Amino acid sequence: MRIATFNCNSVRKRLPLILAWLKENRPDVLALQETKTEDATFPEQAFVEAGWQAAYRGQKSYNGVALISREPAEKMSFGLGDGDDGESEARLIHGRYGKVDVVNTYVPQGRALDSPQFQFKLQWLRRLRAYFEREFGAAGQARAVWVGDLNVAPEPRDVHDSKKVWPHVCHCEPVIKAFREVVDWGLTDVFRKHLPGDDVFTFWDYRVPNALPRGLGWRIDQVLATPEQARRSRDCRVDLEARRAESPSDHTFVVSDWDE
């Protein structure tokens, strides 16, 4: 089984790139973030015509998540399930494909360390830990994969220059602590299990000139899994090809491969 994740930065703008990538790579599930469109304008028909299933939840201009899959999901849900905050349904989509639960999140970026949005981010990660506990109970009993744009670079190797960017909303003590508390529920970093090296990144800021060739990236798109699922992980790779497309996202695809 292959599960991919991609912050597409507008599913409508990136539709040709995504369809070409799907045709070339044929994953079982592709998790998208920042689709940036309301459900009424999500290009579902284009995916269906190409032979894919699409589940999605979005809002105008911001956020938005989707799961594109070869087979229909057995279950599908949206949001953290702890009350409507106006955006979390466009930040978490959870589908079940066979025995595997795929939780796809676009974690709030946090804006600035002294902003209310940063407090919302910390709280969001605490709510997510509670979500996992409610949905699955103990991690040891579950077969779940958490993917998405997590907007957290938890280790120094996850940033091109940790000391230079510290403290950043994606790379600072409180956010790493909140992220660790989610991971401590019982998740394994499957990305790092297969890609332990430095300079393995998934995001290069549009605003930094030539960030990709200069190696000025971040690893904020991630793949984690519960123990029963993590022991089935075969491989994880970052697809840099998609960054060579005509109008690339500032993120790229991360692909994970799993035994049944």
Add this chain to the structure above:
DNA sequence: ATGGTGGACAATCCA
């Protein structure tokens, strides 16, 4: 010096 680019969507907001 408080940038830069690229989305959505129509003046800015967000990353």
